[in-house]
Amino acid sequence: MIDFVFPLFGRFHPILVHLPIGFLAFGIILVFLSKKGENKHLDSIRLAYLLGAIAAVLSSISGFLQYQYEGFSWESVQFHFYFGCTTALFSFYLFYEINKYNSITSFYKLKSGALFALMLFTGHLGGNITHGETYLIEPLPAEVQNFLGYETTANKGLEIPEIGWEELVYYEDVVQPILNQNCSSCHNSRNKKGNLDLSEYNALLKGGEDGLVLTGGNPEQSSLFTRLVLPKEDDDHMPPKEKRQLHSEEIELIKHWISLGGTTESKLGDAGIEPELLEPFIKKEETPFYPTTAVSSVPEDNLNVLKESGFFAEPISEESNWIMISCINLSSFSDADWEKLNPVKEQLAFLDLSRTQITDQSLDELVGFPNLTVLKLNETGISGEGLEKLLKNENLKNLYLNKTQVTLEHLESLRNHPGLEKVFVFDTPASGNELAGEFSFYLERGNYLLPKLATDTIVY
Amino acid sequence: MKHLDKLIQELSQQQLEKKTRRHFLMDCVSKMGGLALAPLMFGCGLDSKPKGLELSQRDLNPLAPLPPPFRGKAKSIIYLHMAGAPSQLELFDYKPELAKYHNQPCPESLLEGKTFAFIRGVPNLLGPQANFTQKGESGAWVSDFLPHFSQVIDDVAFLKAVHTDQFNHGPAQLFMQTGSPRLGRPSLGSWVTYGLGTENQNLPGFVVLTSGGKTPDAGKSVWGSGFLPSVYQGVQCRSKGDPVLYLQDPDGMSRDMKKNLISAINDVNKEEFNQYGDPEILARINQYEMAYRMQIEVPEVMDINDEPEYIHELYGTQPGKESFANNCLLARKLVEKGVRVVQLYDWGWDSHGTDHDGSVDMGLRNKCREIDRPMTALLLDLKQRGLLEDTLVVWGGEFGRTPMQENREGKQQSFLGRDHHGDAFTMWMAGGGIKKGASYGITDDFGFSGIDERVSVHDIHATILHLMGFDHEKFTYDFQGRPFRLTDVEGELIRKIIA
Numbered sequence: 001m002i003d004f005v006f007p008l009f010g011r012f013h014p015i016l017v018h019l020p021i022g023f024l025a026f027g028i029i030l031v032f033l034s035k036k037g038e039n040k041h042l043d044s045i046r047l048a049y050l051l052g053a054i055a056a057v058l059s060s061i062s063g064f065l066q067y068q069y070e071g072f073s074w075e076s077v078q079f080h081f082y083f084g085c086t087t088a089l090f091s092f093y094l095f096y097e098i099n100k101y102n103s104i105t106s107f108y109k110l111k112s113g114a115l116f117a118l119m120l121f122t123g124h125l126g127g128n129i130t131h132g133e134t135y136l137i138e139p140l141p142a143e144v145q146n147f148l149g150y151e152t153t154a155n156k157g158l159e160i161p162e163i164g165w166e167e168l169v170y171y172e173d174v175v176q177p178i179l180n181q182n183c184s185s186c187h188n189s190r191n192k193k194g195n196l197d198l199s200e201y202n203a204l205l206k207g208g209e210d211g212l213v214l215t216g217g218n219p220e221q222s223s224l225f226t227r228l229v230l231p232k233e234d235d236d237h238m239p240p241k242e243k244r245q246l247h248s249e250e251i252e253l254i255k256h257w258i259s260l261g262g263t264t265e266s267k268l269g270d271a272g273i274e275p276e277l278l279e280p281f282i283k284k285e286e287t288p289f290y291p292t293t294a295v296s297s298v299p300e301d302n303l304n305v306l307k308e309s310g311f312f313a314e315p316i317s318e319e320s321n322w323i324m325i326s327c328i329n330l331s332s333f334s335d336a337d338w339e340k341l342n343p344v345k346e347q348l349a350f351l352d353l354s355r356t357q358i359t360d361q362s363l364d365e366l367v368g369f370p371n372l373t374v375l376k377l378n379e380t381g382i383s384g385e386g387l388e389k390l391l392k393n394e395n396l397k398n399l400y401l402n403k404t405q406v407t408l409e410h411l412e413s414l415r416n417h418p419g420l421e422k423v424f425v426f427d428t429p430a431s432g433n434e435l436a437g438e439f440s441f442y443l444e445r446g447n448y449l450l451p452k453l454a455t456d457t458i459v460y
Numbered sequence: 461m462k463h464l465d466k467l468i469q470e471l472s473q474q475q476l477e478k479k480t481r482r483h484f485l486m487d488c489v490s491k492m493g494g495l496a497l498a499p500l501m502f503g504c505g506l507d508s509k510p511k512g513l514e515l516s517q518r519d520l521n522p523l524a525p526l527p528p529p530f531r532g533k534a535k536s537i538i539y540l541h542m543a544g545a546p547s548q549l550e551l552f553d554y555k556p557e558l559a560k561y562h563n564q565p566c567p568e569s570l571l572e573g574k575t576f577a578f579i580r581g582v583p584n585l586l587g588p589q590a591n592f593t594q595k596g597e598s599g600a601w602v603s604d605f606l607p608h609f610s611q612v613i614d615d616v617a618f619l620k621a622v623h624t625d626q627f628n629h630g631p632a633q634l635f636m637q638t639g640s641p642r643l644g645r646p647s648l649g650s651w652v653t654y655g656l657g658t659e660n661q662n663l664p665g666f667v668v669l670t671s672g673g674k675t676p677d678a679g680k681s682v683w684g685s686g687f688l689p690s691v692y693q694g695v696q697c698r699s700k701g702d703p704v705l706y707l708q709d710p711d712g713m714s715r716d717m718k719k720n721l722i723s724a725i726n727d728v729n730k731e732e733f734n735q736y737g738d739p740e741i742l743a744r745i746n747q748y749e750m751a752y753r754m755q756i757e758v759p760e761v762m763d764i765n766d767e768p769e770y771i772h773e774l775y776g777t778q779p780g781k782e783s784f785a786n787n788c789l790l791a792r793k794l795v796e797k798g799v800r801v802v803q804l805y806d807w808g809w810d811s812h813g814t815d816h817d818g819s820v821d822m823g824l825r826n827k828c829r830e831i832d833r834p835m836t837a838l839l840l841d842l843k844q845r846g847l848l849e850d851t852l853v854v855w856g857g858e859f860g861r862t863p864m865q866e867n868r869e870g871k872q873q874s875f876l877g878r879d880h881h882g883d884a885f886t887m888w889m890a891g892g893g894i895k896k897g898a899s900y901g902i903t904d905d906f907g908f909s910g911i912d913e914r915v916s917v918h919d920i921h922a923t924i925l926h927l928m929g930f931d932h933e934k935f936t937y938d939f940q941g942r943p944f945r946l947t948d949v950e951g952e953l954i955r956k957i958i959a
Contacts, residue, residue: 247952280955289531312659312798315527317929328660328798378845400846424846446844450608450774450833458829460822 010065017059017126023052024091024119031112034104042098049095056088063126071192072129080125087118129190157181158250160281166269171201174268175257178250179204182239201264216262219255228254249277290322291371291395295346297321302343309340312352322349322371327356334358338365345369354378354400363389376400384410384430394418402426402446408435415440466938476736519739522691522746523665525657528929533893533959534852535659536795537652537924538802540788540835543633543676544810545857547820547878548886549907551828553620554592554601557905558863562587566864570908577627577880578812578868585906586865589821589876598897605828608836614897615839615848616890617957621901621910624859624882624917629677629810632858632882635917637682637803639946646686646937647694648921649801651946652928654685654692655935660798662757664750667799668694669787672807672830683803687939691743694803699782703762703790707755722752761797764789775837785834792841795851806831809857813866813877820861821876839890848891852927854920860885863906884910887920893927895959915954922951923958 027048030041063084067077094111101108127135137148158177160168168174179198185191187198187208196208204224207213215221227238228251239245246254256273260266298321306313310330316322323344327333334357341348348369353362359381366372372393377400384406390396397419407429414420417440425431426446435445518524549555565582590603595610600618602610626632631641638645646654649666658665668683676682683694697703709718726745733741760766764786765779777785784806791802808827810818817823835855842848861878884903890896901913922932925946932951936943 312525314525317527317531318529320527320531326659326798329662376846398846398849402845422846422849424844426844426846444844444846448774448837448840448844449770450611450836450840453607455604455607456776456829456833460825 006065007069009062010067010069013059013062013066014130016055016062017123019055020052020059020087020091021119021123023048023055024087024115027052028112028116031104031109036106037103039103042101042103045104046095046098049091049098053088053091053095056084056091060084060088071195073190073192076129076190080122080129083118083122083125087115087122090115090118132185158253158281159283160278162282165278165282166267168268169264170257170260170266170268170271171264174253176200178246178254182244182246182250214258214262217259219258222258222262225251225255225258247280249280252277289397290316290320290349290373293371295321295371298323298344298347306340306344311340313344316349321347322373323347324350324352326350326352327354328352331355332357335361335365338362338368341369346371348372349395350374352376353380356380358382360385363387366390367392369393371395374398374400377404378402378424380404382406387411388413390414391417397421398424400424401428401430404428406430411439411443417441467941470939473738476738519742522689522742523653523658523661523750525659526655528656529931529934530929532927532929533850534891534927535850536798536800536802536892537649537852537854537928538791538795538804538838539648540804540806540831540853540855541633541636541676541682542809542831542855542857543672543674543805543807544629545632545859545861545880545885546809546827547811547824547861548620548884549588549861549863549878550590550605550820550824551603552601552618552886552888553884553903553907554603555588555863555903555905555907558585558907559587561585561906563865570906574883575627576862578866579862579864579879580867580870583862583864583867583879585863586820586876586878589824596897598899600897600899605825606832608832612836612839615843616888617894617896617898617900619856619887619889619900619915619920619954619957621884621903621912621914622856622860622887622917622920623884623910623914627859627880627882629858629880631678632880633676633678633682636856636858637678638684638686639918639921639948643681644686645944646688646692646946647681647683647803648924648946649683649694649803650685650688650692651925651935652801654688654937655930656800656928658798658800660757662753663761663794663797663799664695664754665799666692666694666801666803667794668696668803668805669790670696670699670805670807671782671784671787672805673782674807676805676807682805687944688937689739689743691746694801697762697790699787700780704754704758707759709755718752718755722748757797761793762790764793771841774833774841776833783834784831785837788834788838789841792838792845792847795842795847796845811861811877812868812879813873813875814868816875818877819875820878823875842891850892852892852894852924853890854887854924855889856887857885863908881908883908884914889923889957893959895957898957900954900956913956916950918947918951919954921946923954926953927958 027045030045030048034041034045060081063077063081066072067074067081094115097108140148158174158181160174183198186193187196189197189199189203192208194208194210196213197203197206204214205212210223213222213224219225227236228246230237232241232245253273256271260271303313303323306325312324312326312328314324316324325341325344325348333353345368349371351369351372351374354376355378358377360383363382363386366375367389370393373395375393375396375398379402382401382404384404387406387410390399391414396417398421402424403426405428406425411423411425411430414423420441422442422444423439424444426444431445431447549558563584563586566585568582571582588603590605592601592603593610594600595602596614598614600613602613624632624635626635626641634643635641637647639648653665656665666683670676680696683696685691685693698705709715726748729741729745733745764777767789771789775785775789777783777789779786784804787804791804794802808817811820811824812818813820815823817826839848839853842851842853859880859882862881864879866873866877866879884907901915902911903909904911925932925935932945932947936945938944
């Protein structure tokens with residue numbers, strides 16, 4: 001009937017530990033406030049040390065009980081326990097010693113200082129157990145963390161290489177990374193919630209307080225799988241609903257591994273899984289849209305000057321140094337205005353000059369913008385003469401020439417452009433003529449029509 | 461620190477709002493003495509500036525453009541909302557099994573625990589009322605209700621197992637557009653405009669156009685700004701006649717005179733703002749300025765008469781009339797001119813079978829004819845101008861329709877109709893960042909529920925925000941003491957339809 005008393009008392013440990021800290025700290029402050037030969041604080045110091053010592057003993061007992069009844073491993077708590085007991089004994093000793101004195105000696109001050117250090121260290125060890133060892137490190141700036149020798153990259157979860165994934169070991173390279181990302185923060189060798197450790201295979205086999213979690217070959221009997229697919233509201237659902245939830249592909253991979261027997265031997269290539277299942281985890285070497293060369297960021301002031309002259313001028317994104325400029329509210333832009341763009345020569349990657357006053361002369365200026373990737377010259381005086389000057393803009397990918405006078409012959413001059421991917425020539429002479437051959441880039445000529453159908457007019 | 465500032469601002473705003481005349485008088489009594497004493501004791505005057513926080517550039521011009529957190533694949537959105545909820549079973553979700561069970565009683569197992577808006581008792585199943593064929597290289601099934609659209613489906617990604625938990629129009633439309641079935645949240649377009657501002661300073665960032673004779677059941681809240689400053693709400697343009705009223709200055713009013721007038725009004729408003737610090741006054745100032753600037757651009761951009769004849773033929777537009785086709789053409793023009801979000805609502809998709817217009821075999825065909833050519837034309841027109849590279853087009857209703865025939869009040873109806881149904885319905889997306897020809901989601905043999913690759917409304921919002929360059933989990937606005945998100949606490953990216 002009174003079985004619950006010990007575990008309950010154990011759970012009071014996180015509250016009780018603050019009592020000795022308060023009492024002892026108060027006593028220690030009084031010790032340091034006392035001047036030589038003075039004895040007016042003596043009674044208070046005695047009381048503070050006595051109460052602190054008693055509270056420290058209670059904390060140690062409750063701490064031990066908590067260790068006994070909850071899923072903590074001895075390795076993770078032992079030093080915290082030893083130091084806690086030492087703190088309790090040491091404060092008793094100081095209480096005993098002060099009873100002999102009439103005033104505070106310097107040596108006593110030193111010992112009280114040691115007690116303070118002891119208490120602080122004990123508390124810190126305790127904090128590491130509840131909050132994790134990196135609790136105080138995490139808020140620091142990344143550079144400081146690196147300086148202190150901590151890895152700043154969080155657990156990224158499952159990643160599968162595009163080539164050679166068949167050779168991966170199903171458990172070690174697939175299942176374990178998923179468990180590491182989603183389960184290990186509560187189920188590891190140090191912190192065993194439900195007495196379950198999922199940080200490595202042998203520990204996983206042992207199961208937790210509700211028994212085994214893995215029944216090889218039978219996912220429906222393995223709580224390692226079934227708990228993942230319980231409704232989120234169910235108390236037994238894992239991970240807890242406020243934590244990151246597993247994606248359906250991750251659940252499927254775990255299920256499949258269990259149905260294969262749940263061993264450490266099998267290879268991913270022999271598991272007979274559909275490659276689609278792995279697709280979300282494959283790290284593709286995505287070729288970035290904008291150039292990969294590093295450029296310095298444009299000073300805010302320079303951007304503001306551009307904005308005040310009427311340009312739309314913004315970075316491509318908050319994290320990017322590439323600049324996007326549009327003359328959407330500046331149709332007066334002409335061949336004479338190019339020098340305004342000088343401050344962003346290097347960084348300009350997206351330029352929209354549609355509906356401005358520019359003519360073929362402007363093509364000469366474009367050479368000065370080596371990183372231009374998207375160029376829109378719709379509805380301008382571009383005739384197509386001298387279009388080959390764009391060959392020097394090697395990073396150019398998308399070129400818009402809608403509603404200009406460009407012809408297919410002009411476009412021929414771009415045939416050997418190294419990077420050009422798409423050219424839009426809707427409503428130009430080039431869109432009407434017969435296409436002689438394929439271009440190296442995708443040429444969008446438009447002029448789409450929708451046929452008239454009988455059903456267009458039938459009213460039911 | 462930014463969060464804290466916002467909270468303090470909100471708190472002081474609320475305190476100011478709660479001050480009544482009675483409080484004021486009480487304050488007068490108690491503070492008068494203090495007022496007299498103050499100079500005596502401290503020898504300083506009262507601070508004439510309003511307490512509060514410094515105004516940022518963003519406060520003064522809330523529609524100023526901002527870069528997205530990461531590179532968005534789309535710059536603009538055109539959202540085509542079919543208000544009333546079109547039947548997925550007559551358009552995209554081909555269910556030959558359902559045809560075999562046509563007119564047979566619905567199995568009890570499907571009805572257990574389900575709530576329907578109008579279906580009572582055990583209804584009969586209703587087979588598809590359209591003929592389906594596989595089209596394009598992707599081989600997607602499309603019905604003969606959409607003959608034009610079936611030519612462009614290789615540019616489109618289908619979501620075939622979308623689900624919602626709302627089965628009435630108003631709440632479901634709110635859910636689809638604001639992420640919550642209850643009033644008070646900002647719409648998708650407001651979030652995007654808040655996050656990115658407007659590219660064209662002479663046009664609003666978020667424009668709404670309606671067709672089909674009625675506005676959505678949920679009212680203007682579907683494009684409302686919720687707790688965001690009201691300057692981010694959608695600007696609804698009239699669908700017939702002048703899209704914006706009083707654009708032309710009256711005779712004798714010159715542009716300069718107008719400018720003086722506006723700046724005089726704004727000076728008074730600024731004075732008012734300095735005194736009371738209500739952010740809505742800033743919104744008002746901005747709206748005056750925006751209206752003045754809109755006079756330059758709107759007459760041109762909102763006039764479809766200038767478009768060449770072949771464009772009118774492509775869209776099937778009839779200038780001067782209210783039509784979905786006109787709105788589609790306007791949507792392209794607006795996006796071309798740098799408007800962030802264009803939201804089209806077309807009313808009349810609620811095919812219950814209570815009358816001819818609401819029948820899935822006849823009325824629905826007529827509705828489909830109204831949108832088939834325009835929306836196909838919109839995709840083609842965006843494509844030929846290269847606008848589809850960075851414009852995201854979204855099509856869908858607020859929910860789907862049942863595989864059962866509606867039996868309102870337990871009676872057989874004279875027309876074939878389907879009831880509201882949120883378990884599984886079809887939407888599609890195209891353009892900026894969308895994988896062409898993709899299809900995601902599988903429904904059961906009756907098209908009743910999604911059995912794989914289901915997506916929620918929050919998932920769709922998460923995906924749209926992602927394509928615009930936002931992480932939906934980090935894009936928040938602090939209100940009433942906590943950060944709010946469009947996707948609340950849910951939403952996962954639909955990675956398989958992202959290119």
